[in-house]
Amino acid sequence: MPATDHDASAKHAILETAQRLFAEEGFEKVSLRMLTQEAGVNLAAVNYHFGSKEGLIDAVVGAYVNEVNAGRLEALSNAEAKAGSKPLAVETILDCFMQPALDAVRRSPLTEKLFFRLMGRCMNDDRGLRGMPEAAIKGFQDVLTEFPRALQAALPQLQRNEILLRLHFTVGVMIHALMNTDVLQCLTGEDDLGALTRDQLLAQMKVYGAHGFTGPPLPLTPTP
Amino acid sequence: MPATDHDASAKHAILETAQRLFAEEGFEKVSLRMLTQEAGVNLAAVNYHFGSKEGLIDAVVGAYVNEVNAGRLEALSNAEAKAGSKPLAVETILDCFMQPALDAVRRSPLTEKLFFRLMGRCMNDDRGLRGMPEAAIKGFQDVLTEFPRALQAALPQLQRNEILLRLHFTVGVMIHALMNTDVLQCLTGEDDLGALTRDQLLAQMKVYGAHGFTGPPLPLTPTP
């Protein structure tokens, strides 16, 4: 921690408030005036510390994306080391893929509901990879290499095409479930005691996804 | 068609352009200036014909939502009539749920890719049901009654909770797949000939969803 207490406190306040507001409203709808006022810092502070609004978004998204993708790769690597030469079960692979995204809530200052909304927004392809640091892009490429490889080993009857497509479907399940936990709790928990826990949601997504993956092949390209 | 050629032509031009721009950019990002300029009508025409920008969005979304939900209910009703007293197969029920959303492209002036993006945005819960006409709300409620009922009959081992949750997951699959067909074609079709057709996408989503649904129960509430 360099210099005075004030050095990083504004930057920190901006980051914390940004996470919450981005989760609640989405990146576009949050104005710098709204954000700085709520964070108790000056309007110009965002541009000073992050260069622009885009820079702030990239900082928030990049931190989560990096952490989650690193966690995914590490989990997969550990699982494969433990399994030796045997291919992993699909459900194990999906656990490595999903768990880190949900567990990142522990390092987040947000409530679980808000964190899930932010994570869902981060996983949405809509903003692409614009402005992401190189490390984040690398992590993304690694995930899109390692997980299809592991899945192909577990499901040799599927074409690579189908593996990628079903992984894409699985991402859709995660985004939609994370973005709408309030709907989920409304649908699944009749009363307050019935609220869906993080572990329950994870288990349900894993079962649904793993069984979806093991559906019969439907070749997308003619087998020669 | 009442009165002169000019009566509905502006309204019609606005609707067609709105569909395309909403699909490309999202509801929020499209400004009335952009829209009216591209449609070749006056800036004030949107407020005259639709009351406000919100009114225009509701008109575009409502038309698709109505058509799709009506199609879903009709397809399910037909399938049940044909099956007699036997419960439907899960894949048949999902066909009734998914097919109408993809088939609506036939009554759309958009290209398939743009139509899918618009449909994905319409299916997103983010804007809620604000401003939807009563008929649309009714259709929504009916879908959320009839489909869980049919699925429960097909999958008696699942709790109602789980049925709703897995249907929610299935919606996530559809939204994400429809919103990102370009990614899909990039992932699945190596060359231009390999591009994913509408029928292929539907078949893949059906297999993935149907097998996800038939995964083992994971009771969310303790069975008494």
Add this chain to the structure above:
DNA sequence: GTCTATAAAGTGATAGAC
């Protein structure tokens, strides 16, 4: 029904004092 002109408020970004 269509148009111009404009109101009223919001946006991101920045220069320059402290």
Add this chain to the structure above:
DNA sequence: GTCTATCACTTTATAGAC
């Protein structure tokens, strides 16, 4: 590093002429 003041621009919506 923080602040004020402001620029340059955009947004939706509307009043009133034709």
